[in-house]
Amino acid sequence: MSEIIDIRLAPEFISDREYIGRLIRQKQSISTDVALYFRLIKRSIDARQKKVVYQLRYEYSTEEALVELNCHNEFKAQDVSQSREIAVIGAGPAGIFAALRLIENGYKPLIFDRGKDVQARRRDLRAIQQESIVNTESNYCYGEGGAGTYSDGKLYTRSTKRGDLNRVLKILVAHGAQEDILIDAHPHIGSNKLPQVIKNIRTSIEDCGGRYFFDHKLEDLDQVSRDSLKLTFGNGFSIHVKSAILATGHSARDIYRLLDRKNLAMEAKPFALGVRAEHDQQFVNQSQYHQNQPSTILPPASYSLKHTSNTHSSFSFCMCPGGLIVPAATSPGEIVVNGMSLSRRDSPYANSGIVVTVDPSKMKDFGHYGLFSSLEFQKKVERDMFEFGDGSLAAPAQRLSDFVNRKVSTTLNPTSYIPGLITAPLHEMLPENIQTGLQEGFKAFGRKMPGYITENANIVGVESRTSAPVRIVRNNKFCNHPQYPTLYPCGEGAGYAGGIISAALDGERVVHGMMQYFDK
Ligand SMILES: Cc1cc2nc3c(=O)[nH]c(=O)nc-3n(C[C@H](O)[C@H](O)[C@H](O)COP(=O)(O)OP(=O)(O)OC[C@H]3O[C@@H](n4cnc5c(N)ncnc54)[C@H](O)[C@@H]3O)c2cc1C
Known part of the structure; x- marks a missing residue:
């Protein structure tokens, strides 16, 4: 019969199976005279304290080798x-x-x-x-x-x-x-x-x-x-x-x-719209892992932020550590951005959708298009972003600190977005409720994650396809x-x-x- 044990481990030992085996023996008082079979079944990172640790769950047995996990039986194939x-x-x-x-x-x-x-x-x-x-x-x-x-x-x-x-x-x-x-x-x-x-x-x-x-x-x-x-x-x-x-x-x-x-x-339903924020991945790592030096052991860090006030609800969405911003338009004449990453998440950028909830039932002048109010709202913003540009998929963008200070950026930071960025007054171009929701959100995020509002980050318009x-x-x-x-x-x-x-x-x-x- 197998048992479960939870272990907290310093990142430097994460690949040291021998050390982990010794730890399990020590904690469970298992003598070195008996066999020990163990396997990792859950892994997460706990970065709440100054010292970041892995939180691991192992299954172990001293009686018999653990049964190999077989994923191939999950789908029950048959001739149809x-x-x-x-x-x-x-x-x-x-x-x-x-x-x-x-x-x-x-x-x-x-x-x-x-x-x-x-x-x-x-x-x-x-x-x-x-x-x-x-x-x-x-x-x-x-x-x-x-x-x-x-x-x-x-x-x-x-x-x-x-x-x-x-x-x-x-x-x-x-x-x-x-x-x-x-x-x-x-x-x-x-x-x-x-x-x-x-x-x-x-x-x-x-x-x-x-x-x-x-x-x-x-x-x-x-x-x-x-x-x-x-x-x-x-x-x-x-x-x-x-x-x-x-x-x-x-x-x-x-x-x-x-x-x-x-x-x-x-029926019309609430959805969310906003921008993609792009920081240096190194900033996110340092902020989340409380380290001044880049870590070669820990994976690129992510973040999840949320702010709700009486008037707006804003949140980070689909955060891509070590990722790229991509053009996700489905028709010519619109700019839509989203994020992706490769399995190694090794780009120097960290991007995340930062969006504001749009509830059609709570917005004045929104009912004009009936059922399709939200859809038309999305479409208009996507078109506005495109029309601001030069006819390519270069996306309107602003330094994050400039957006918060309602200032046009004269230059932008390097980006992962291949079609390129054009400096734009997003603080004026975005619909008013989105602008104010984002302003509020960013300020709150800056308090939760010091350094988040920085001239070294861009925001890119527009993250409009978060949900139906x-x-x-x-x-x-x-x-x-x-x-x-x-x-x-x-x-x-x-x-x-x-x-x-x-x-x-x-x-x-x-x-x-x-x-x-x-x-x-
Ligand atoms: C760039 C990007 C990154 C994302 N990253 C993540 C992520 O990391 N994690 C995550 O959970 N989600 C992510 N998402 C969202 C996720 O991809 C979607 O939530 C998910 O794919 C929705 O699945 P679905 O099958 O409902 O619809 P979809 O994946 O949208 O699939 C719908 C399919 O229907 C087809 N179709 C549409 N109209 C017609 C038609 N008239 N006739 C025939 N076929 C049609 C389309 O071609 C498409 O293949 C990302 C999305 C994008 C664009």
Whole structure:
């Protein structure tokens, strides 16, 4: 039988297995005459005190070697090539994990995506970065793996109630992700590793008989009968299926418009908008680890900041240590930024979305566009950012201290953002509630993390795609749409997830709801 022990360890001993073994023996009074088998099962960093320590949880046994962890059994593959077909629209985390669950339940997923496969997508990302050419169907948000593929690949969710997080992580490991994601408190994969993981999952799905259709943009859908949904794609292809999972992500504004034309119930929901702040990673390390010298042992540090006043709520979002700011627009004529990192997180920059919650119900003059108020608000800010510039994807930016002091920056700091930055009065350009929310937030962050407000950091506009501005209504139990009962809105775009893991878990949840509906 194995037991669990928690250990606090100085960073310099983190790779010293012999030392750790001795420590376990000492703490648990295990004589050196008996065997000791142990394995790390949880790892986090405690930087609350001056001396930073690793907080580790080990499983150990003195009786028998610990059973090897096997992630390959997590996904229960079976041949579904001749089974009933279910359409999945969108090959992002929600769509992919829904497809895997469909297979486990004996259905054959047909996965449609407007974008390209992970490899072909790379060329379009290069064109965005280097030539400011945005392909409306293939970009940082659209294509195989969805918005999660070329991201930081941070894999945590704020809610443990959403589903079996461990299952999702094990499936990712079985498909090529580092095993570390199973033990780290804040796991991440990195955008150099994610595409291969996504490709391996495709192979698993296809080996079971599932099928992928890239360059298939859903343009119309009709509930023909209780048991038949007609889907029509931009390339003229149409198909009747028993059911469809709609997992098109938060950027597919055309899908919201389509559903609106069909009079399908949706509701406006709060979302967040702001900027990306970029500091030197060294500053963040020194601040979080209380060290003047760079550490070669500790990983690049991250931060999480939040401020709520009577009027505004601002918070850091999707912080990417050692990362890059990327252009995440999905159409020409807009500037949208986001962050990503490679698995080693070794760029000299630390970027984070700093956003202000926008609640349509609380904003005056916001109701003008009805259901799409938030969406139009997002669009306008993205367009304003573009129109300020020179027609490329160079993004409006300001030194952080200048923004707080409402001063135009004459020059900017070096940046990881490849299309480049243009100095801009973001303190005037951003909508008033966002400006003031950010000002308040930054001042509070500067108190919590001294040095945060600095001329050595830039803020870059605009971080506008943090979450969906619209929720597609669905039944709580079955997860289907009340008007189109065989349509299952899913993932971030439907308003039920925010991030890779929660989207994946929602994909699983929707299939569970669908199975209950079939059994009804
Ligand atoms: C640069 C970047 C970095 C990010 N970093 C992280 C991170 O580190 N950690 C994290 O948790 N989250 C991160 N996110 C957010 C995360 O990627 C999303 O929350 C997640 O991908 C949402 O999953 P989804 O499956 O619901 O939708 P998406 O991933 O958006 O997938 C939707 C899919 O639907 C397809 N689609 C859209 N419209 C149509 C249509 N009409 N017909 C057919 N297909 C369509 C798209 O091509 C896309 O593949 C990041 C996002 C970006 C852009």
